[in-house]
Amino acid sequence: QENYSSSPVIYEDSIIYGAQSGRVYSRKLVSGELNYELDVGASVDGEPVVSKGRLFIQLRNHQVFALDATTGKTLWSYKKSVTAKTSIQGVGKGVVLDNKVYFGFADGDLVSFRVETGDVVWEKKVAQSQDKFLDLNWSIVKFNKFLATTDASGFLYIINANNGEVIQQLDASSSTNLILFDSSIIFGDTYGNIKSVDSSYEVKSLGRVSKRSLTRINQWRNMIISSDIEGVFTLFSLDERTTLFRKMLGNN
Numbered sequence: 001q002e003n004y005s006s007s008p009v010i011y012e013d014s015i016i017y018g019a020q021s022g023r024v025y026s027r028k029l030v031s032g033e034l035n036y037e038l039d040v041g042a043s044v045d046g047e048p049v050v051s052k053g054r055l056f057i058q059l060r061n062h063q064v065f066a067l068d069a070t071t072g073k074t075l076w077s078y079k080k081s082v083t084a085k086t087s088i089q090g091v092g093k094g095v096v097l098d099n100k101v102y103f104g105f106a107d108g109d110l111v112s113f114r115v116e117t118g119d120v121v122w123e124k125k126v127a128q129s130q131d132k133f134l135d136l137n138w139s140i141v142k143f144n145k146f147l148a149t150t151d152a153s154g155f156l157y158i159i160n161a162n163n164g165e166v167i168q169q170l171d172a173s174s175s176t177n178l179i180l181f182d183s184s185i186i187f188g189d190t191y192g193n194i195k196s197v198d199s200s201y202e203v204k205s206l207g208r209v210s211k212r213s214l215t216r217i218n219q220w221r222n223m224i225i226s227s228d229i230e231g232v233f234t235l236f237s238l239d240e241r242t243t244l245f246r247k248m249l250g251n252n
Contacts, residue, residue, distance in 0.1 A: 005162050009048040011055070011069045018044020018057060027073060036072035041181065046103075047139075051096035054102075054115060058094060064103050066118060076118030080105050093177070095140040097161055102140050103148050110140075110164055124164030127151035139177040141185065144199060148185055150174040156187070156197065168201045175213045176226070182239065188214030188226050194236055207241045209234040 001137040007018035014035055016026045020043040026035040046058030055069040066075040094103040100112050100121060108127030113120060140149040146167060147159040152173065172195060176188035184196045192210030194217070197203055205221070212228040219225075223244070224236045235245035 005043065005045050007047045009050055009055075011050045016050070016055060016069065018048065020044070022059070024057065024067070024072065024226075035070075038067075038072045038074075047093040048087055049096060049101070051092050051101070051115070056094050056096070056101050056104055058092065062105055064094070064113070064118075066101075066115075076114065078111075078118055078120075080107070080109070080111070092149075093139040095142060097147070100161070102147060102161070104140060108151060110149065110159065111145075112161070112164065122126055122158075122164045124166075126157050126159065126164070127153070127155070127167060138177065139179075141178045141180055143180070143185055144183075146198075148178055150187070154190060156185075156203075158201065170195070170197065170201060170203055172203050176215060176217045179217060179219050179224075180248065181219060186217065186219070186224060188217050190214075192228060194224055194226065207236060207243065209236050209243050209246075226240075 002019040004019055006018055007017050013029055014026050015029050018024045022042050023039050025037050042059040042061035043059045044057055049056045050069050053069050055067040057065050062080040064078045072248055083153045092104050094101050099115050101115050102112050104110050107129045108124055108125055110121045110126045140147055147161050150156050154173040156170040156172040156174050157166050173189040174187045175190045178185050178187050178230050184198045186196050189195055190213040192212055195203055196206055209226055210228040210232055212230050214226050214228050217224050217226045226234050231250040232248050234243050236243050
């Protein structure tokens with residue numbers, strides 16, 4: 001039986017997902033018929049990204065693969081050397097902007113690749129935390145004309161996509177992925193708050209949904225679904241700034 005630690009992605013009429021065994025699967029969305037299956041050699045922890053027929057995935061061993069999303073053929077791959085002492089072995093979701101794809105790594109580096117060839121355009125040390133772990137984990141999102149990402153110490157970075165220059169470093173206590181809502185970035189923090197950052201780069205608390213650190217958020221209409229480290233799920237209204245629903249589902 002396979003174990004999974006990343007979210008699937010929908011591409012045309014298929015669903016593509018990875019497993020901790022290091023296998024990537026593509027199946028017909030309706031029938032479940034297998035399109036292809038391949039072994040990439042390490043646990044697929046990062047959420048896949050699809051752009052213009054290419055599938056980009058990040059593995060637990062700090063490797064990035066670019067695959068043909070239709071056939072599963074390997075187009076290029078990249079392996080980074082990361083010192084385990086500086087990492088919690090975090091894996092995140094990349095983002096495609098123009099003809100580049102960007103991934104954060106567990107040593108605090110952000111790397112820009114050419115989509116077609118995998119050539120490195122630039123590689124910059126983004127996380128400058130004094131804490132033990134530097135991982136650029138969770139997601140990278142496009143924010144205005146910049147990129148935004150977070151590290152394992154809770155800092156949020158606004159970055160120039162052309163050269164990797166850090167425009168803003170915000171002490172946001174972030175603990176979840178980032179999502180875009182209207183013209184703001186929304187995320188959860190280690191104190192159970194839903195927060196936002198707009199174009200003024202001011203971190204604002206929208207409301208507290210838990211007494212524990214939040215682990216993931218998703219958007220549904222004008223609401224945020226969040227989970228915390230104890231397995232409590234909440235539904236938070238961005239319009240009313242209040243918690244509408246809370247349910248303990250547990251960590252299993």
